[in-house]
Amino acid sequence: FNIGDAIKLDSGEIGVVQDISLRSTRVLTYNNEMIFVPNGQMANMKITNFIQPNPRVRKIVEFSVVYGTEIKKVQKVVLDTLKKIDKIYNDPYMDVILVKMADYGLNFQARFWADWPDAYNKWVEATTAIYNALNAAEIRIPYPTQTVYVKKE
Numbered sequence: 001f002n003i004g005d006a007i008k009l010d011s012g013e014i015g016v017v018q019d020i021s022l023r024s025t026r027v028l029t030y031n032n033e034m035i036f037v038p039n040g041q042m043a044n045m046k047i048t049n050f051i052q053p054n055p056r057v058r059k060i061v062e063f064s065v066v067y068g069t070e071i072k073k074v075q076k077v078v079l080d081t082l083k084k085i086d087k088i089y090n091d092p093y094m095d096v097i098l099v100k101m102a103d104y105g106l107n108f109q110a111r112f113w114a115d116w117p118d119a120y121n122k123w124v125e126a127t128t129a130i131y132n133a134l135n136a137a138e139i140r141i142p143y144p145t146q147t148v149y150v151k152k153e
Contacts, residue, residue, distance in 0.1 A: 105142030
């Protein structure tokens with residue numbers, strides 16, 4: 001990693017490398033906390049670099065729809081919505097997949113790519129846009145329900 005790279009440390013902190021000296025590396029977290037990590041520790045930990053080899057990262061918006069909803073309709077509505085959002089990409093791909101037939105509905109993932117500096121904001125924007133698009137298309141979002149059958153003897 002280099003100064004200016006966004007990284008994730010083994011311990012879970014995410015931030016931007018501010019300085020690399022002989023003894024330690026300084027990382028500024030997104031909570032505005034400066035972390036000093038001894039270089040000996042850095043050498044022995046797994047570090048995720050969000051900027052290399054390029055700044056494009058995949059984001060996933062998870063959502064559910066009620067049983068009985070046409071899967072192709074959900075995929076079309078959500079894909080059309082994602083394609084309208086500026087600065088999200090379909091390279092190498094953008095898709096909407098059914099991942100689980102859950103207790104209360106069908107669980108989907110909308111997967112797309114964004115550049116690291118914009119990734120969180122694009123995820124928030126996509127989540128809101130998907131919610132609004134599903135409502136506009138009259139595709140219902142499930143909530144936990146329970147059906148009780150009473151048997152008469």
